[in-house]
Amino acid sequence: MGMRWRIGDGKSINIYNENWLPGRGSAKVVSLHVHALEGAQVAALINPDTRTWNQNMLQQHFLSFEANRYKLLCEEENASDASSSDSLKQDIFWRCIWKLCILNKIKLFLWRACSNALPTKENLKRRKILDDAKCSACLSAQENTFHAIWSCELLHHIWNPCFNWIRTKHPLIQDVQELVDLVGQRTGNLELLAVVAWFIWNHRNQLRLNEKGLASDKIFQAAKLHLSKF
Ligand SMILES: [Zn+2]
Secondary structure, rough: OOOHHHHHOOOOOOOOOOOOOOOOOOOOOOOOOOOOOOOHHHHEEEOOOEEEEOOHHHHHHOOOHHHHHHHHHHHHHHOOOHHHHHHHHHHHHHHHHHHHHHHHHHHHHHHHHHOOOOHHHHHHHHHOOOOOOEOOOOOOOEEEEEHHHHHHHHHHEEEEEEEEHHHHHHOOOOOHHHHHHHHHHHHHHHHHHHHHHHOOOOHHHHHHOOOOOOHHHHHHHHHHHHHHHO
């Protein structure tokens, strides 16, 4: 089933410590921690034989709204209807992301970006939370994941120092995962791509909340500095 390629076997994701829940609300589990699951991985919530969520476990240990989000995750992933070869490819892809030398929360961010699981305006509109999905920065395109972190024209100056070659040599790329695949193959500089994208996404959220964030022309340097300290 589709779940496998997103969660993998669930052995790499800590239930309580990682930001892994998609959709609205906290990406981290907010239900009261139970002793039995302290330190456990997501694999503990998956029935290994059927590769489906253990519903009894969800109902027993998680708040109902959170248990519903697991179900949502399941439905969305089933809807993706990945073929088995695609699943295998995605498994390998996720393992590559997991090996990157960056904070786990940025790996999770990248995974969610590639899985279209970030709360972009387009996704919020799809869930009827917003009426308008227009990008608040350029006001000329719908804010999907690819636009929010890469293709918005107001982001070009941020990416250009290291990644301009993608726009010139591969202008037809339209998807975050294609971008990640390309950078992973050509330069091995996925860490920088992930961290810059993460800074851009946070910057976008700060603007949305009317918080004062980093000036956009400082983002690339801030991302490089972050990476050098890691
Ligand atoms: Zn835009």
